[in-house]
Amino acid sequence: MSSKSILVIVRHPPHGSSWVREGLETALVGAALGQPPTLLFSGDGVLALLAGQQRGALGQKGSAAMLEGLSLYDIEPLWYDRYSLEARGLTLDQLMSGCQPADIAGMIARHDVVMSF
Amino acid sequence: MMPDPMPQNTDALTLADGTEITLDSDGHLQRPECWSPEVTRKMAEREGRELTPAHWEIIELLRDFYTRFEMAPAMRALVKTTRQQLGEEKGSSIHLMSLFPESPARVGARLAGLPRPTNCL
């Protein structure tokens, strides 16, 4: 099997739709096949990285618990776009552990395949 | 037409107090919140498995993983988390395969009363 580097970009906020969970599940499939992808949060996707999230009002699963477990699948760090974070008035200390700022243009250019969620 | 309350292909376990625990077509709990150690014992008994303390250690670890991360671990994550919590010797595919020969992640999750591992292909 040819090994391609995969970048998963999450650009949607958690809870309002299942985009984040779907992006994470895709990343987990890559990890299960022995190709842990790079995971990048941009735009409203950075909101999925906020610390202190809970389940939804009706007990629906969010994505924060899954994110905390990704390092066990060798999916780390959790990359984020610095400008998206700043635009939302947030700083790194408000995010869960394991997050690191990324240069989004360079990251896209370095991967063979890019999947957006 | 009303939906069938008991879909076909389901199976059930009967506990000592008469409670029926329904299973889906893959043998996982239909309602994971109904789990108790007795459920695991009944499942193992039906499958002809003998559960040793070494098995229970992994079952507890699987349940703890699910509580923390809201997913059942696939093999790679199961090995890694076992190594972190129980040490190098137990945190190996060999040890896990000896306990749950067919597929440690899948069989372990079922016995622990969890859904199938999220990314188990």
Place this chain on the structure above:
Amino acid sequence: MSTLHLINRSPFAASALQELVSAVSEGDHVLLIEDGVYAALGTAASKWPEGVEIRALREDCVSRGIAPASTLLETIDVAGFVALTASTDRTVSWF
């Protein structure tokens, strides 16, 4: 090595276009498709960095009444879209 970026959201409804501007590299191609073609109407198109080719999908411009002649951008048809997909190394969708 170049990337084809596809954007299908109106610049007036979503911030995808703004994000995309910071995610392109020199030599990349941007293709406005579906509601993304509304970016061809106004100032949104002028903010791009140097060395990035911006085009709009002709069929989507025509269906929305944005006549190719009135846009600031080059347009390509679906066949051109396919050719562009084949000539770039990767495709990223912004939606």
